[in-house]
Amino acid sequence: MNGFRKPAGKVAALLLALLMAASALPAFAESADDNYGLKYAADQTLRLLYSTEATSLCSFSVSGSANDWQAVANCVEGLVTVDIYGNKVPGLAESWDVSEDQTVYTFHLRKGLQWVDNTGAEKGELTAHDFVAVAHYIVDPVNASGSVIYFDGIIAGAHEIVAGEETDLSTLGFKALDDYTLEATLTGPLPYFISTCGAYMAAYYPLLAELGDSYGLDNESMYFIGPYIMTTFEPEYRRIYEKNPSYYDADSVYIQKIIMSYNAEASTLAPEMFVRGDVDYALLDPALITEWKQDPTKTDIVIPGQPDTTYMYYYGFNYDPLFDAEYEPENWRLAINNENFRQSLYWGLNRYKGLLAQDPYNPQMQQTNTITPVGWCNINGLDFTQVGPMKEISDRENNQFDEAKALEYKAKAVEELTAAGAKFPIKVLMPYNPNLASWELEVQVVKQQLTELLGADYIECIIQAGPSTGFLAEVRRAGKYAFMKLNNGGSYDDPDAWTPAFRPDNTWTFIDKAQGDSIEAQYAEYLSLLREAQAVKTYSEERYEKFAIAEAYLLNHALAIPYCADTEGYFVAKFNPFERPDSSDGYWKGTRVLEEPLTEAQFLAIYADWVEARAASLDK
Helix, strand or coil: CCCCCCCCCHHHHHHHHHCCCCCCCCHHHCCHHHCCCCCECCCCEEEEEECCCCCCCCCCCCCCCHHHHHHHCCCCCCCEEECCCCCEEECCEEEEEECCCCCEEEEEECCCCEEECCCCCEEEECCHHHHHHHHHHHHCCCCCCHHHHHCCCCECCHHHHHCCCCCCHHHCCEEEEECCEEEEEECCCCCCHHHHHHHCCCCCHHHHHHHHHHCCCCCCCCCECCCEEEEEEECCCEEEEEECCCCCCHHHCCCCEEEEEECCCHHHHHHHHHHHCCCCEEECCHHHHHHHHCCCCCHHHCECCCEEEEEEEEEEECCCCCCCHHHCHHHHHHHHCCHHHHHHHHHHCCHHHHHCCCCCCCHHHCECCCCCCCCCCEECCEEHHHCCCHHHHHCCHHHHCCHHHHHHHHHHHHHHHHHHCCCCCEEEEEEECCCCHHHHHHHHHHHHHHHHHHCCCCEEEEEEECCCCCHHHHHHCCCCCCEEEEEEECCCCCHHHHCHHHCCCCCCCCHHHCCCHHHHHHHHHHHHHHHHHHCCCCCCHHHHHHHHHHHHHHHHCCCCEEEEEEECCCEEECECHHHCCCCCCCCCCCCCEECCCCCHHHHHHHHHHHHHHHHHHCCC
16 A cells, blocks of 8 residues: 655565544445444544654654654655555645646645644644755755755755765756745656655745744644644653644544653563553564464454555575576576476466465465555556556466466476486575574475376475574675565656666676576566656557566566565554555554454455455546
């Protein structure tokens, strides 16, 4: 359910998701009293635990840590936001225009919006100058703001200022045309620019000018423009948020007060505190899930983690094997140069069985047929995974597991690889990170399942525990694997966000270093298709269709095997997570506290309807 994504990994991606607001309740749950058996609590106070304190409440601060953003997420808002389905909708800007060449965006701000202090007193009206003041603060190299990534190389004039080549901040292509009109001039067309506009924040510029670096040190040194006011900030004790009556969409803010209590052991204590009725949400440690599922008093309220598409996982082939000679790296090179060999694993991998190691109750929720996740981006009402040749791949049954096809490809591979001089069985080195408890079991399941299907005379899967520290550097980036679960992170709403793993000079699949006429030709064709797609600089059907052709080529030639989304983890809660635009625990507009804990049956019913409603929402 993520909306806007911020580059630089999972924490950064979470930050932007936390900034998003919802404009309405889901169409499938407009009256909880009549749907799914949910009942709203009379006291709309939400009680939560947190274990790490924020270091700053400034939404454009230097650090920009996840804890900082969670602390302030309910207090601010960007130009653009998302609804509960991830669709872009107006935020502090009620509308926007785009020039014909898609390089100039003109945002029309909502009029009459009021900044308030921590007591709720109105202090001044929001204007375009508030956005410009923050932009000037961010690009000024003296401030070293982490938010500079939204300007440098994107907004005209920003790079020169950031690099110190220009000192006149007025040259920045981010200007107030009047009090309610903001103009952003880009360095060139950026197809996904609107998807980043939740990151363009404002601050009441007279206060920012007065406080400078001291802005946002606490709840008294900042003003609020979001759905909630932080009325109390007592570091490492508690934070209290209260509904902001001056917020433009206050009618969609149902929880009246949020009480967040600090405890360094929150992750350990929260589950039992939830049982006692002291808090309204708890994430369950994996060790607790089975225990609670087997407890008749708790089993019904254990909620499966929703798919988290910050990262997507796939089984990858190492195209430049640098592992020890005993695992026969040159024989592996021969094998992966053969498409039929790769196809035998592509169709032979039973994702469902493998994922049971990670989630023994609802693994199907995380499965995927594609590298770009469903719901990530869309064009003219059509999800990217349904564009062009991607539709056939997305709609494949059984998550592409097909025993007959796998054995058919195996037979062809044996014939061709024997002629090429390969030795059987092909040794398949499969390392895992021992710090991830479920991975060891998963790799054992995958080994057993593939070996039973394809035969021990065809492949010899060799499981190897990687180092407990430095796994990425010592194994993945060092090329010391043959076949391993890898991940790829997306950071902006565009299919190009999911291509870094397959671009030249990537640091974990080494596909650009593949050797062999077949694989080299296929990779060259993929790169050609990818570059054709990247050459279309506008948000358009043409761009999406070309990216669909490129990803379909990658998958149809089994150059990678899509596996699953990440998971947000099992939890217990007294709220419906689909009432808000992001499923993380940091944003609460649109949510209501329930009388009783949400049940798994209710959650699964709501989730099924939400998935259907999300697809329908694209047409609107």
